[in-house]
Amino acid sequence: MLTSEDNKRLTQVGPGTPLGNFFRRYWIPAAVLEEIKEPGGAPVRVGLLGEKLVAYRDPDGKPGLMKEHCPHRGASLAYGRNEVGGLRCLYHGWKMGTCGKILDMPAEPADTRMKIMLTHGSYPVKEAGGILWTYMGPADKMPPFPEFPWTNLPPEKLLVVKMYQDSNYLQGLEGDLDPAHPNYLHRDFDEAIARQSWTGAGWQSISDLMSDGAPAIHVEETPQLMRVGAVRKTADPAMAYVRTTEWIAPFYTHIATGPHESQLFKAWLPIDDESCFTFYIHHDARKSLDVPAIYANWGHRADPPLYRTPHTVANMHLQDRKMMVDGNFSGVTGAAIQDRAVQESMGPIFDRTQEHLGTSDKAVIFYRRLILRKLREMEQGLELPGTAPGTNFDQRAASVYMPSDAPWQEAVKWIEAQEAGEAQPAGDKERSL
Ligand code: FES
Ligand SMILES: [Fe+2]
Numbered sequence: 001m002l003t004s005e006d007n008k009r010l011t012q013v014g015p016g017t018p019l020g021n022f023f024r025r026y027w028i029p030a031a032v033l034e035e036i037k038e039p040g041g042a043p044v045r046v047g048l049l050g051e052k053l054v055a056y057r058d059p060d061g062k063p064g065l066m067k068e069h070c071p072h073r074g075a076s077l078a079y080g081r082n083e084v085g086g087l088r089c090l091y092h093g094w095k096m097g098t099c100g101k102i103l104d105m106p107a108e109p110a111d112t113r114m115k116i117m118l119t120h121g122s123y124p125v126k127e128a129g130g131i132l133w134t135y136m137g138p139a140d141k142m143p144p145f146p147e148f149p150w151t152n153l154p155p156e157k158l159l160v161v162k163m164y165q166d167s168n169y170l171q172g173l174e175g176d177l178d179p180a181h182p183n184y185l186h187r188d189f190d191e192a193i194a195r196q197s198w199t200g201a202g203w204q205s206i207s208d209l210m211s212d213g214a215p216a217i218h219v220e221e222t223p224q225l226m227r228v229g230a231v232r233k234t235a236d237p238a239m240a241y242v243r244t245t246e247w248i249a250p251f252y253t254h255i256a257t258g259p260h261e262s263q264l265f266k267a268w269l270p271i272d273d274e275s276c277f278t279f280y281i282h283h284d285a286r287k288s289l290d291v292p293a294i295y296a297n298w299g300h301r302a303d304p305p306l307y308r309t310p311h312t313v314a315n316m317h318l319q320d321r322k323m324m325v326d327g328n329f330s331g332v333t334g335a336a337i338q339d340r341a342v343q344e345s346m347g348p349i350f351d352r353t354q355e356h357l358g359t360s361d362k363a364v365i366f367y368r369r370l371i372l373r374k375l376r377e378m379e380q381g382l383e384l385p386g387t388a389p390g391t392n393f394d395q396r397a398a399s400v401y402m403p404s405d406a407p408w409q410e411a412v413k414w415i416e417a418q419e420a421g422e423a424q425p426a427g428d429k430e431r432s433l
Contacts, residue, residue: 001352001353001354001355001356001357002352002353002355002368003353004351004353006352006368006372007349007351007352007353009372009375010170010368010371010372011168011169011170011273011349012273013049013050013169013270013272013273014049014050014051014272014273015049015050015051018375018378018379019371019375020049020050021137021378022250022371022374022375022378022384023049023136023250023251023270024049024135024136024137024138025137025141025143025250025378025384025387026135026137026143026146026249026250026384026386026387027126027133027134027135027143027145027146028048028133028134028135028136028250028251028267028269029131029132029133029134029267029269029279030046030048030053030055030065030123030125030131030132030133030134031044031046031055031131031132032130032131032132032160032162032279032304033127033130033131033132034130034304035055035132035304035305036055036056036057036063036132037057038057039057039058039059039060039061040057040058040059040082041056041057041082042056042078042082043055043056043077043078043080043082043087044056044078044304044305045068045076045078045305046065046068047271047272047275048134048136048269048270048271049136049270049272050270050272050273051067051136052067052068052069053065053066053067053068053123054066054067054068054076054077054078054080054087055125055132056082056087057082058082058083058084058085058086058098059082059083059084060084060085062098063125063127063132064086064087064098064122064125065122065123065125065132065134066086066087066096066098066100066120066121066122066123067120067121067122070089070091070094070096070120071094071096071102071118071119071120072089072091072092072094072105073091073092075089075090075091077089077096083095085097085098085103086098086101086103088104092105092106092107093105093106093107094106096120096122097120097122098122099122100119100120100121100122101119101120102114102115102118102119102120103115123135123136124142126145128145128151129148129150129151129152129153129158129160129281130155130158130160131151131160131279133145143384143386143387143388144387144389144391146248146386146391146393147393148265148393148394149285149393149394150263150265150281150283150285153283153285156288156289157283157284157285157287157288157289158281158282158283158289159280159281159282159283159289159291159294160279160280160281161279161280161281161282161295161298161300161301161302162277162278162279162302162307163277163278163280163300163302163307163308163309163336163340164271164275164276164277164302164306164307164308164309165275165276165277165278165340165343165344166274166275166312166313166340166344166348167274167275167276167343167344167346167347167348167349168270168273168274168275168276168348168349168350169251169268169269169270169276170268171343171344171346171349171350172268172276172278172339172340172343173251173253173268173367174364174367175339175342175343176245176253176255176266176268177228177245177247177363177364177367178360178361178363178364179215179217179228179230179243179245179360179363180213180214180215180217180230180360182209182210183209183210183212183213184213184329185329185330185338185339185342186328186329186330186335186338187210187328187329187330188327188328188329189326189327189328189329191210208241208258208399208401209230209232209241209243209399211232211233211234211235211241212232212233212234212241214360215230215231215232215243216230216231216232217229217230217231217359217360217362217363218230218231218408219362219363219366220409221370222246222247222385223385223386223388223391223392224246224247224248224249224385224386224391224392224393224395225247225248225249225370225385225386226247226363226366226367226370227244227245227246227247227409228244228245228247228363229242229243229244229245229408229409229411230242230243230244231404231408233404234401237404238403238404238405239401239402239403239404240401240402240403240404240408241399241400241401242398242399242400242401242402242408242411242414243256243397243398243399243400243411244256244397244398244399244408244409244411244412245363245397246395246396246397247367248386248393248395249374249384249385249386249387251267251268251269251270252265252266252267253265253266253397254266254395254396254397255397256397256398256399257397257398257399258398258399258400258415259400259415259418259419260286260419261399262282262283262284262289262294263282263283263284263396263397264280264281264282264283265281265283266278266279266280266281267279267281273348273349274348274349275348277307278300278336280298280300280336282294296334297334297335298334298335298336298337299333299334299335299336299337300334300336300337309337311332311337311340311341312344313344313345316341317332317337317340317341317344318332318333319331319332319341320332320333396412396415397412398411398412398414398415399415400414400415400418401414402414410425413425
């Protein structure tokens with residue numbers, strides 16, 4: 001349970017709010033590059049941290065991100081003419097440059113000083129990994145760009161999926177902090193079918209977690225933010241099934257995947273206080289992705305410009321009651337839609353004064369306390385997690401069987417050993433699998 005005050009601190013993202021200031025201290029995704037593919041093409045609306053923006057690619061191929069509403073009298077620049085160096089408003093022809101300069105005011109006298117005195121809000125951008133990234137914070141606090149290794153993969157090894165969610169970002173993010181929920185929400189009754197379908201998506205190991213619906217949950221702080229471990233019992237008391245999740249500030253996570261499986265990086269991107277986009281970034285450095293299988297499993301395929309699937313609270317996410325008898329626990333198709341169904345069902349911003357948290361919520365509780373502490377530290381001028389030069393962004397989350405007496409934090413070592421065909425990690429002399 002949270003106080004109403006803390007619930008606001010953790011869910012309000014607009015300019016000037018504590019969390020909004022925190023999020024603005026990081027490089028974050030603004031759009032996917034497919035939205036602004038064509039040089040000189042139509043600008044697209046971008047809602048980000050409670051601000052209305054437009055992204056575009058000018059006729060020279062240079063991307064930009066600026067406030068949506070014209071500084072003159074507010075017409076939307078999403079309707080604007082896309083010209084070299086910036087956008088021209090349809091209403092009276094003002095031209096706003098990519099770096100925020102007003103380049104032209106044709107209806108004003110040639111010697112008007114307004115052109116020098118006014119600027120138009122714009123943000124720096126960078127293209128990497130199929131995404132247009134931006135930094136919306138103070139210039140003197142800009143951190144190094146987070147060099148996630150997947151941003152350098154070729155298109156056949158990288159799939160960026162963007163999906164709209166009708167809730168505050170925290171409801172979504174807390175689902176990824178919750179290792180116990182898949183045993184219920186994502187359960188298929190026919191294990192063979194479940195295993196086969198997840199295997200198609202390169203994710204056989206997820207069906208292994210169904211063996212224990214009350215995992216022991218462990219949490220620790222890291223320089224990037226935090227790490228979660230869920231340890232499950234197996235039929236052999238000497239062996240545990242361990243899943244880890246890595247968290248990188250401000251709202252990124254690596255989800256656990258098994259030996260030789262494709263990997264998943266996620267971003268929970270607030271549009272405003274009541275809606276968000278999830279970015280599912282599937283990647284595999286070793287082989288091409290099976291894109292149809294990934295879409296089939298997650299059900300998260302959504303198209304521009306809105307990136308919405310047909311599922312809503314109003315249509316109960318197309319829940320099928322018959323399927324709940326002989327198909328799966330939720331009656332909802334697709335793991336991403338199952339997550340969204342419960343998270344959107346809570347309403348736009350859940351009143352967390354009404355919760356009753358238990359042992360399975362350990363990582364959720366840890367995350368909230370950690371972020372509230374980081375907000376205080378930011379206000380004291382202290383360094384924020386994941387912003388120091390040299391921060392390691394080459395992380396991995398693991399889904400692996402390992403000896404139950406080995407530390408859960410070593411899950412990545414165990415998975416790497418198994419992928420290399422070793423019985424145990426180098427230097428680990430005593431144990432055997
Ligand atoms: S409202 Fe944009 S130029 Fe007048
Ligand atoms: Fe889930």
